[in-house]
Amino acid sequence: MSHFLSPVFAPGFFESEAVHIALGVGTLVAVVTGVVGVFTVMRGQSFAGEAFGDLGTTGGAGAYFVGVGPLWGFVLGNVIAAGAMEAVGVQRVRGRDLATGIVLGAGIGLAALFLHLYTTGHSTTGATVTILFGSVFTISSATIPLILALSAVVLAVTLTIYRPLLLSSVNAEMASARGIPVRLVGVLYLLALALAAALAAITIGTILSTALIVGPAASALRITRRPLTALLTAAGIGVGAVWLGIVLAYDSYHWPPHGTIWPVSFFVVTLVFITYLLSGLPEARRRRQADRRSSASPVAQPATPS
Amino acid sequence: MSEAPHGAPPAAKGQEILLLDGVSVRLSGRTILDRVGFQIAPGEFTGLIGSNGAGKTTLFRVILGLQAASAGRVLFGGPAHPHGHGRRHRRIGYVPQKFMFDPDVPLRARDLVSLGIDAQRLGVPLPSRSRRALVEEMLHAVDAERFADTRVGKLSGGEQQRVLIAHALIARPRLLLLDEPLANLDLGSAHEVVALLARIAREQEVAVLISAHEINPLLPVMDRIVYLAAGRAISGTAEEVVRADVLSGLYGHHVDVLHVHGRVLIVAGAGEDTDLAGHEGVFPRSEVLS
Numbered sequence: 001m002s003h004f005l006s007p008v009f010a011p012g013f014f015e016s017e018a019v020h021i022a023l024g025v026g027t028l029v030a031v032v033t034g035v036v037g038v039f040t041v042m043r044g045q046s047f048a049g050e051a052f053g054d055l056g057t058t059g060g061a062g063a064y065f066v067g068v069g070p071l072w073g074f075v076l077g078n079v080i081a082a083g084a085m086e087a088v089g090v091q092r093v094r095g096r097d098l099a100t101g102i103v104l105g106a107g108i109g110l111a112a113l114f115l116h117l118y119t120t121g122h123s124t125t126g127a128t129v130t131i132l133f134g135s136v137f138t139i140s141s142a143t144i145p146l147i148l149a150l151s152a153v154v155l156a157v158t159l160t161i162y163r164p165l166l167l168s169s170v171n172a173e174m175a176s177a178r179g180i181p182v183r184l185v186g187v188l189y190l191l192a193l194a195l196a197a198a199l200a201a202i203t204i205g206t207i208l209s210t211a212l213i214v215g216p217a218a219s220a221l222r223i224t225r226r227p228l229t230a231l232l233t234a235a236g237i238g239v240g241a242v243w244l245g246i247v248l249a250y251d252s253y254h255w256p257p258h259g260t261i262w263p264v265s266f267f268v269v270t271l272v273f274i275t276y277l278l279s280g281l282p283e284a285r286r287r288r289q290a291d292r293r294s295s296a297s298p299v300a301q302p303a304t305p306s
Numbered sequence: 307m308s309e310a311p312h313g314a315p316p317a318a319k320g321q322e323i324l325l326l327d328g329v330s331v332r333l334s335g336r337t338i339l340d341r342v343g344f345q346i347a348p349g350e351f352t353g354l355i356g357s358n359g360a361g362k363t364t365l366f367r368v369i370l371g372l373q374a375a376s377a378g379r380v381l382f383g384g385p386a387h388p389h390g391h392g393r394r395h396r397r398i399g400y401v402p403q404k405f406m407f408d409p410d411v412p413l414r415a416r417d418l419v420s421l422g423i424d425a426q427r428l429g430v431p432l433p434s435r436s437r438r439a440l441v442e443e444m445l446h447a448v449d450a451e452r453f454a455d456t457r458v459g460k461l462s463g464g465e466q467q468r469v470l471i472a473h474a475l476i477a478r479p480r481l482l483l484l485d486e487p488l489a490n491l492d493l494g495s496a497h498e499v500v501a502l503l504a505r506i507a508r509e510q511e512v513a514v515l516i517s518a519h520e521i522n523p524l525l526p527v528m529d530r531i532v533y534l535a536a537g538r539a540i541s542g543t544a545e546e547v548v549r550a551d552v553l554s555g556l557y558g559h560h561v562d563v564l565h566v567h568g569r570v571l572i573v574a575g576a577g578e579d580t581d582l583a584g585h586e587g588v589f590p591r592s593e594v595l596s
Contacts, residue, residue: 042411160428167425170411170418174473177370177400177483180426221410225457228430230412 010251022136022246022264025147029199030212030238032151035158035231036196037217037238039189042169048085048190049210051104052197055081056206058107060131061114069143070131074198074206075150077107082194086187133265134205136246147202150195157192161185166227203242204265212238215272219279241271322383323348323480323513324369329378331364337537338364341378344532344541346481346515351507353524354517356534362517363403365534366485369515370400382480399474399512403485407466409459415469416454419444422473444472447510448502464495468502475510482506484516488523496523503527521548522569548572 013019040049059077060070084103115128130138139147158165168175168182176182193213200209220234245267252262322345331339339361346352356362367373369380382397407413413421420441424431431437445451448468453461458469467487474482484503488496504527507514518524521531525544532541533548535556540547547553548570553561564571 038412042408159430162430163421163425163427167421170407170413171402171405173402173405174400175425176372177398177402178426178477221412224412225414225455226417227412 008251009247010254013247013250016250017141018137019246019250021139021141021144023243025139025144026136026203026242026246027239028147028151029203030216030242031235032154033196033200033213034216034220034233034235034238036154036193037213037215038220038227038230038234039158039165039169040193040213041217041221043189045190045193046210046214048082048193049197049213051081051085052078052194053201053206053209054104055107056197056201056209057131058111058114060201060206061111061118061127064118064127064131065114069140069146071143071146071150071198071202074201075195078194078198079191081107082187082190086190130205131201132205132207133263134201134203134208136203136264137249137261139202143202147199150199154192154195154199157188161188165189204268208265208269211269211272212241215269215276216241219272219276222276222279222283237272237275241268241275244271321348322346323350324515325379325381325383326369327379327381329365329368329375329380331361331368331373331537332376333364339368339375339539340537342534342537342539343378344530344539346513346530348480348513349507349511350513350529351504351527352513352515352530352532353521353528354515354532354534355519355521355524356517357519360534361537362534363485366400366483366517369483370398397480399477399479399482401467401470401474401482401484401487403517404489405466405470406463406490407457407459407461409457411457411459413458414455415450415458415461415465415472416441416445418458418469419450419472419476422476424477440476444476447475447506448472462495463490464492464499467491467495467499471499471502471506475506475512478510479512481513481515484514486517486519488518488520493523500524500527521572525570 040046055077056074057077059073059075059080061073062077063070063073088103111131115131118127129135164175164180164185165188167178168180168185172182175185196213197209200212204212216237217230217234219237220230224230224233245264248267249261249264253260255262325345327343329339329342330337342361342365344352354362354365364373368375371380420431420437422444423437423440442451445454448471450465450468450472453465458466461469471482471484471487482503487499487503491499500523503514503516506512515532516524528544530541531544531547532539533553533556535553536558538556540552540556548563550561550563553563553572559574562573564573
């Protein structure tokens with residue numbers, strides 16, 4: 001059996017504690033980001049995800065600088081970012097350019113300083129790569145309680161405000177006409193998104209964290225029609241991508257160049273991207289069939305998306 | 307405005323669902339609504355007619371409690387309702403203006419209707435037989451069973467209106483507010499939606515207040531008109547309101563009301579801006595053509 005599977009699972013895969021932790025954390029994070037991400041896509045808030053990527057970098061770099069775990073830095077950076085977004089009103093489209101240019105730019109500048117000071121003191125660039133691209137194999141078991149707690153908080157908040165959040169994401173006017181406090185719901189959701197982005201950052205890095213939030217959700221919205229199914233599908237796609245990514249990264253030790261492993265983030269993000277492309281196929285096929293049907297009719301009509 | 311035929315047909319005192327009394331709204335120095343007053347009785351079908359910018363949406367926001375009035379009162383009356391708890395938002399169903407769903411919104415028509423039952427509650431809704439039956443009943447009421455399992459974003463404008471109406475109705479409101487529901491519809495769909503609303507007002511015993519910039523599609527079904535121009539309003543039956551002298555008083559200059567092939571045309575009179583084709587800011591657009 002193990003011989004049969006050895007082309008897929010490289011020797012030592014099932015014994016490695018690092019792999020166990022990576023799979024556990026990866027699964028949890030993928031579920032959280034999938035659930036949260038569906039609303040991010042529906043609300044058109046991918047921008048907020050990007051902002052968390054930038055200011056999470058600042059937080060992570062600051063954490064290295066002062067000598068605490070990077071996840072604390074991601075969480076702090078993102079929560080501050082969420083507060084700033086709410087204060088400045090960045091959730092509105094207007095004003096985003098300004099915020100991007102000034103606030104996020106300043107954040108990245110600060111990150112550059114922290115990383116410079118840290119890496120000069122420790123003569124290693126490992127911190128930079130860990131923060132920007134993640135390092136799911138080097139998560140210490142001491143971080144796991146925090147990851148569990150954060151995941152529980154995000155899932156609890158999102159599922160508690162599920163109905164008001166769903167309606168205000170579809171149409172804020174309809175929600176406020178029903179007496180739903182749309183702004184409060186928006187703030188709670190932004191906080192959940194901030195924490196989800198921090199969890200994504202520790203798994204696949206700050207730069208790519210948006211991909212794990214938006215990618216599986218965008219694919220899920222293409223292939224499902226029902227809200228709860230969309231949440232489960234997004235979580236499932238994320239879990240699949242993370243698992244396969246971890247397996248492939250582990251295998252890549254035996255790929256050229258020998259003696260190193262390829263980044264997990266690369267595999268995860270690539271798999272998410274491929275899934276997104278594939279998720280568009282059913283719709284494209286339906287449209288082609290509709291085209292064929294309309295061109296087969298005597299009066300050729302321009303194809304209209306139904 | 308003293309000659310305005312207020313309150314006809316006179317609803318019995320205390321029986322009205324909604325009463326607006328001298329409601330004014332001033333926003334940054336501009337008067338949006340100027341002493342607007344009218345009332346709506348249970349099951350009544352009321353058209354809020356006015357051109358773009360006349361203050362229709364602001365008036366709706368005042369009724370919904372989303373916009374505070376600078377002066378005047380908004381009162382909700384009628385018999386106590388089992389699900390009402392006296393809360394304003396539970397007594398009013400609302401269909402917003404110019405709204406189309408994105409195609410990738412993960413909601414089937416029946417999911418949106420179901421969300422109408424208790425969208426304000428916390429937690430994830432548990433499926434139940436009574437819930438399903440209620441949704442089924444509402445889908446049937448708006449004749450939307452055919453596309454109940456289609457994503458809302460893939461429905462036509464008229465179909466989306468039906469689903470939105472069912473979403474608003476399922477909470478059993480006393481009053482249904484619809485903001486320009488006919489604006490994006492072709493003539494056929496518009497007539498269907500109007501007929502549907504008239505039937506629902508009767509069958510579900512819900513008062514309907516519908517805003518529109520065109521009066522004609524609503525004429526056959528309206529019990530009452532609230533005619534809004536430049537923030538001022540006149541209310542009454544169509545015969546009382548759609549008259550040259552009354553509307554001239556409202557607009558502040560001479561207006562002619564013409565009856566052509568069963569349609570009403572409202573046009574500016576001589577000596578005023580007589581550019582019939584292009585005065586959208588003054589007159590409801592389609593009332594001066596076709």
